[in-house]
Amino acid sequence: MSVELISANHAAALSAILAARANRTARGFCAGVYPITPSTECMEYLCSQEIEKGNVIRADSEHNAMGICIGASAAGARSFTTTCSNGLAYMVENCVAAAGYRLPIVMSVANRTLGPPWNIWADHGDSLLLRDLGWLQLYSADNQEVFDTVLCAFKLAEDPRVLMPALCCMDGFILSHTMSQVDVPSQEQVDRFLPPVDIPQRLDKTAHTLGQMEAPHASVMHRIQHHQAMLGAEQLYAEIQDSFAEIFGRRPADPLVTYRAEDAETLIVSMGTLGVTAERVVDQLREQGQAVGAVRVRMFRPMPDTGLSKIFAGKQRIAVLDRDVSIGFGGVLWGEVRGFADPATIVQNYMVGVAGGDVRPEHMLNLLVDLQQRRESGAPQIVEVA
Amino acid sequence: MIKEPALNGMAYTEQDRRDPLLRPGNSNCGGCGMSNLMQMLRRATGERELKMVVPACCAAVTSGSFPESVFGIPTIMSTFASAASVATGVAAVAQLNAERTRVICLAGDGGTYDIGMGTLSAAAERNEDILYLCYDNEIYGNTGGQRSSATPAGAATTSTPRGKQEIKKDIIGIMAAHRIPYAASISLAHSDDTLRKLQFALDARGFRFLHVLSPCPTGWKSEPAMGIELVRLAVRSGLFPVFEVFDGERYVINVEPEFSNEALMMYLSLQRRFRNTGVTEEILRPSIERYWNYLRLMSGRIVPAKRN
Numbered sequence: 001m002s003v004e005l006i007s008a009n010h011a012a013a014l015s016a017i018l019a020a021r022a023n024r025t026a027r028g029f030c031a032g033v034y035p036i037t038p039s040t041e042c043m044e045y046l047c048s049q050e051i052e053k054g055n056v057i058r059a060d061s062e063h064n065a066m067g068i069c070i071g072a073s074a075a076g077a078r079s080f081t082t083t084c085s086n087g088l089a090y091m092v093e094n095c096v097a098a099a100g101y102r103l104p105i106v107m108s109v110a111n112r113t114l115g116p117p118w119n120i121w122a123d124h125g126d127s128l129l130l131r132d133l134g135w136l137q138l139y140s141a142d143n144q145e146v147f148d149t150v151l152c153a154f155k156l157a158e159d160p161r162v163l164m165p166a167l168c169c170m171d172g173f174i175l176s177h178t179m180s181q182v183d184v185p186s187q188e189q190v191d192r193f194l195p196p197v198d199i200p201q202r203l204d205k206t207a208h209t210l211g212q213m214e215a216p217h218a219s220v221m222h223r224i225q226h227h228q229a230m231l232g233a234e235q236l237y238a239e240i241q242d243s244f245a246e247i248f249g250r251r252p253a254d255p256l257v258t259y260r261a262e263d264a265e266t267l268i269v270s271m272g273t274l275g276v277t278a279e280r281v282v283d284q285l286r287e288q289g290q291a292v293g294a295v296r297v298r299m300f301r302p303m304p305d306t307g308l309s310k311i312f313a314g315k316q317r318i319a320v321l322d323r324d325v326s327i328g329f330g331g332v333l334w335g336e337v338r339g340f341a342d343p344a345t346i347v348q349n350y351m352v353g354v355a356g357g358d359v360r361p362e363h364m365l366n367l368l369v370d371l372q373q374r375r376e377s378g379a380p381q382i383v384e385v386a
Numbered sequence: 387m388i389k390e391p392a393l394n395g396m397a398y399t400e401q402d403r404r405d406p407l408l409r410p411g412n413s414n415c416g417g418c419g420m421s422n423l424m425q426m427l428r429r430a431t432g433e434r435e436l437k438m439v440v441p442a443c444c445a446a447v448t449s450g451s452f453p454e455s456v457f458g459i460p461t462i463m464s465t466f467a468s469a470a471s472v473a474t475g476v477a478a479v480a481q482l483n484a485e486r487t488r489v490i491c492l493a494g495d496g497g498t499y500d501i502g503m504g505t506l507s508a509a510a511e512r513n514e515d516i517l518y519l520c521y522d523n524e525i526y527g528n529t530g531g532q533r534s535s536a537t538p539a540g541a542a543t544t545s546t547p548r549g550k551q552e553i554k555k556d557i558i559g560i561m562a563a564h565r566i567p568y569a570a571s572i573s574l575a576h577s578d579d580t581l582r583k584l585q586f587a588l589d590a591r592g593f594r595f596l597h598v599l600s601p602c603p604t605g606w607k608s609e610p611a612m613g614i615e616l617v618r619l620a621v622r623s624g625l626f627p628v629f630e631v632f633d634g635e636r637y638v639i640n641v642e643p644e645f646s647n648e649a650l651m652m653y654l655s656l657q658r659r660f661r662n663t664g665v666t667e668e669i670l671r672p673s674i675e676r677y678w679n680y681l682r683l684m685s686g687r688i689v690p691a692k693r694n
């Protein structure tokens with residue numbers, strides 16, 4: 001174990017490289033990569049490393065970067081890539097395919113606004129495009145979490161009971177380009193945590209066809225299997241946390257990270273780095289005697305529904321903060337979680353930090369003033385933050 | 387070994403791979419050139435280990451529906467534009483594991499000349515260890531026969547009902563410009579040449595590209611039994627040159643056509659896609675001649691074109 005001062009992009013890449021090497025005794029590692037701000041440094045780091053029994057292929061587009069990962073994974077290798085924003089949008093067709101073949105490809109996303117108009121700043125709208133495709137989705141709030149999440153994502157995605165691709169999201173620039181200390185385990189530790197991957201459907205000797213046509217009854221059966229496997233992933237994640245803690249001596253973050261939430265009357269719900277700011281706001285308000293707590297949704301797919309229902313139970317007010325807008329609807333996170341609250345709870349949606357607005361504690365404090373005055377839930381609000 | 391295709395197909399011999407690549411029960415139309423290609427490939431492959439990538443096209447449909455598959459080799463169906471990138475990943479992992487398996491793409495002209503062109507170009511530029519087979523039926527067969535950039539001038543399609551105006555892309559020229567180790571066109575009517583090329587391309591390393599004129603009775607509005615004969619006419623008339631290019635430099639003409647006007651006339655009149663579009667032998671002749679002049683220049687073979 002060593003401590004490195006690195007950006008979250010490099011943390012994700014380093015984690016992927018350790019995972020890559022851990023598969024050297026099996027079928028190796030192969031990635032297709034393509035640059036886009038602010039994910040570029042992750043792919044550059046991958047391209048700078050020698051990986052034993054590994055090959056990082058410099059693709060001509062994100063669509064083909066994912067195509068290469070699909071081929072590699074279908075041939076039984078461990079696979080990883082990184083992109084965001086329009087790169088992710090361009091890749092979507094092959095993201096659908098990767099999920100359809102049930103291949104455990106891991107992807108790091110430095111969340112960025114979709115354009116044009118071009119905007120390179122953080123917004124979750126890009127990874128949320130993949131919401132319904134059958135990808136696991138995990139959102140991190142600091143560099144250590146990014147590192148740990150990539151390792152856990154491989155373990156979760158490759159579990160024979162799961163077998164599906166996984167997205168590891170970090171806020172663009174806010175995390176991707178911020179240096180901080182990261183505990184980096186040794187290769188030997190990673191080898192123990194992440195055994196060689198076995199992809200049972202891989203193209204081997206048997207003449208079978210992956211991704212061929214199917215009739216509705218076969219497709220619906222595959223959807224049911226995929227859905228069930230995804231639902232089971234939350235439980236398996238707990239096992240992975242245990243094994244991680246045993247080998248690395250620290251426990252990776254939970255699917256739902258709560259902060260002073262138990263006795264809170266008011267909750268702030270968010271994803272990514274907004275959750276860190278929310279915790280500071282909670283501290284400030286607690287000092288003033290207000291019973292406020294926070295919940296960070298780290299695991300967005302599968303959605304930890306029972307966990308959220310338990311945390312939401314009995315709360316008076318809930319502010320759901322979205323760093324995204326589903327145009328014509330409201331916040332995506334709000335749409336997903338509002339149903340888990342008691343009918344009597346006031347659940348108010350604030351879309352804040354959309355398109356990269358720099359959300360500071362005072363913005364959240366203002367939202368909470370608004371929330372406390374409400375007698376009932378109102379329409380979702382887009383809050384302008386420069 | 388039987389050298390000539392019998393009854394529009396090939397007789398099974400002891401040289402053939404035991405399991406067919408395209409098994410009975412496939413849904414190809416009768417007389418489909420892609421079926422002939424798969425038969426030839428079966429013989430050329432023998433017992434070599436193969437893995438196949440098939441993008442959206444007729445070959446993706448013919449495989450049948452889950453869980454049965456008509457392909458006798460491990461296969462992955464890729465998205466329409468991704469055959470060469472998916473094959474890149476498969477081939478890279480085969481290489482990492484020092485496997486002898488050969489990775490092939492079986493793609494239509496749409497997935498090759500149009501939507502997959504960037505993917506193909508990138509894989510060729512990286513010189514990936516892939517054999518790319520393009521069966522060219524000169525239309526989007528899967529979606530009912532719309533034009534592609536491989537559709538020849540004068541052919542009616544469902545999206546160019548009065549006949550396409552533009553001439554088809556020079557795909558071998560495009561691939562040769564990538565200086566890949568091997569690019570060749572294949573005539574299904576010349577089985578010895580075809581088998582030799584398939585075997586050479588199967589064993590060669592790096593990116594290999596084979597272009598196959600693939601009769602499509604459904605889209606060409608021709609008799610299913612006439613497919614191989616139509617290819618022979620296309621070759622005899624000079625319309626479909628049969629040649630190969632090594633390393634993007636060395637051009638070799640494999641079949642010397644007669645440039646027979648009769649063959650060209652027969653080729654056009656046996657396909658209803660050329661009816662009512664106004665295309666004639668005279669209209670096609672200049673572009674055929676221009677291309678052959680270019681081929682003679684590139685191959686250094688200055689035998690004058692014979693004219694009837």
Ligand SMILES: Cc1ncc(C[n+]2csc(CCOP(=O)(O)OP(=O)(O)O)c2C)c(N)n1
Pocket residue numbers: 442443444445466467493494495496497498523525526527528529534
């Ligand atoms: C991205 C995308 N666009 C469109 C389609 C619909 N589509 C499927 S196959 C096809 C045409 C295939 O033409 P070609 O590659 O020539 O193969 P053929 O069907 O002629 O064998 C089209 C347009 C698709 N599957 N994916």
Ligand code: SF4
Pocket residue numbers: 413414415416417418419420444523527528601602603604605
């Ligand atoms: S439409 Fe043409 S290419 Fe497609 S299966 Fe039928 S004959 Fe073959």
Ligand SMILES: [Mg+2]
Pocket residue numbers: 494495496521522523524525526527
């Ligand atoms: Mg076609």
